[in-house]
Amino acid sequence: MTKATATIRDVARAAGVSVASASRAMNGHSNVTTKTRERVEAAAAALDYVPHLGARSLTMAKTNTIGVVLPDLFGEFFSEIIRGIDRVAHAGGLQLLLANMHGERAETAHAIRAMRGRVDGLLIMSPDVDADFLNANLPRGLPAVVLNGHITGVGHGSLSIDNGAGARAMVAHLVARGHRRIAHIAGPSGNSDADQRLAGFRAAMAELVGDTAPRVFAGDFTEAAGEAAGRAIAADGGIDAVFAANDVMAVGCMAALADAGVAVPGDVAVAGFDDVPIARYVTPGLTTMRVHIADLGARAFERLAALIAEPGVATPPDETLAPELVVRGSA
């Protein structure tokens, strides 16, 4: 029979002091005799004592954990944003409780509620989340920061990528290179990044090229979608540049173009969005809009930490991160 982990009471008993003294000694309070502290520490070491953080959280009404609710992201975007959040959280000694969503609205609501009592705040990225949804499902008083969404109210904040400006900058770049017959490969409808990039593309095409009905291929942010669009573009022949809503689709598109014997950027220029690490290693290097994904996560965490530290503060204005044009060989 394996002996269960010792509790603070076992430590106190072994040290011959009260649990209160044991607690004080182990938490480094000053009002403890050196002798008492030593006895407690010796007892703790002997018993291999490990504090029960769940219990501690209950008494202190603080969990030192933040909940992260993300959609079912694929590939490097997911790992990069987690890395960014973790980098800052780790420095502050906070843990991350993760919830991956698979798109169901009710499921997201459930996940948010299920975090009550386990986290000090929430970082949420989900197309389902708007102000009403949050008010209906967020446990009262729990701070939350929404990524790529707009939210107001005390204890809430939001942060997003300036997708419109990014799309416009990319179209301007393609136009400057002499392209006019520019198509777009869209991301999944309903995803706010995807929708904003598409809208930005259309607006820029209308303004800079005078094309009010540019060609748009449906996509879902996966390589396969990019590949399908690439095949269609190769067959079409009338398009001289493609702007994909993310890098992953741009890469899939380039692969299909290469298969079809279409030269990039000679016959068709290809551009993406995000600047995932792989973008610079494909051949030719992918021209894209750089989003500092990890920084987005880190910055969101910082906003949340501020909300937790200073509850009841009024919502600061939305923060927007501007993406940056990175020109490589593909466009």
Add this chain to the structure above:
Amino acid sequence: MTKATATIRDVARAAGVSVASASRAMNGHSNVTTKTRERVEAAAAALDYVPHLGARSLTMAKTNTIGVVLPDLFGEFFSEIIRGIDRVAHAGGLQLLLANMHGERAETAHAIRAMRGRVDGLLIMSPDVDADFLNANLPRGLPAVVLNGHITGVGHGSLSIDNGAGARAMVAHLVARGHRRIAHIAGPSGNSDADQRLAGFRAAMAELVGDTAPRVFAGDFTEAAGEAAGRAIAADGGIDAVFAANDVMAVGCMAALADAGVAVPGDVAVAGFDDVPIARYVTPGLTTMRVHIADLGARAFERLAALIAEPGVATPPDETLAPELVVRGSA
């Protein structure tokens, strides 16, 4: 002043029943009058009650959460393994508490101890972890499954990729294609996957080619490392095939080769390991050993769940997942 979230006592009071009845009603116990249940549910809805899971965990001595300790992984390997774990955990209604390590041994120990009282079991992937380390730092009685490590003892299990067989299969493939002057780009020393792939490569080269001192480039699993090796290989001129310890380095290497005007696979064949999603979209498609990363995570979770459900069971033998050769255009 924002009103804090209601507790079960508030619900009980509003419904005019005891907390015990409220608890029973909300948890769907059978011994409750329909009328009582309705009153409780109405009160809960009116007060917007959300249960405090931290408190519930304390009483039930069950957290419905598992801790995931991972090294500082980059790119798709990280997201894939989390996806695999989450897929199964989510189905079982479990949450994931994440800890990213940055390589310090003491830090890993701290992270493991910090999970006490917050999780029902641990999934650990770290080069620092061996049997002694785990015995010294794992809270007594906490089940744990180690990925890519070997562990024994009651309540522990391990799971790993058969890197040796994978490396051998790849060398055999390259040899069958007529290559003899084969180099390896190694992963970070100390990483068990990297070390095993390197050892497997050396053993296979000795056996199949009779080369007991094949060329090995140091690397760290990043694109940059692959790129550096690729430049060296282009300059060298005496190598006709490269086997990189992971796909990311293989892609970096291909980019450098292309820059230097070296044809792939004409002048130098390139192969990787992992089969990350991007592998099939680079040009030419990357020949690699497919590791079902998400399945590895999912399977590890299942092992852990079994350990949690049936504590005190003897350690089953290590499980090993065999990678599979995927031939594309690069080798």
Add this chain to the structure above:
DNA sequence: CTGTTAGCGCGTTCAA
């Protein structure tokens, strides 16, 4: 079927 009591493991008043 329901209410009362006890306790999960811990930090923290409040006296002594």
Add this chain to the structure above:
DNA sequence: TTGAACGCGCTAACAG
């Protein structure tokens, strides 16, 4: 400086 008592929010055992 120390210890006893209380409470965090919840569920389980035990009477009624």
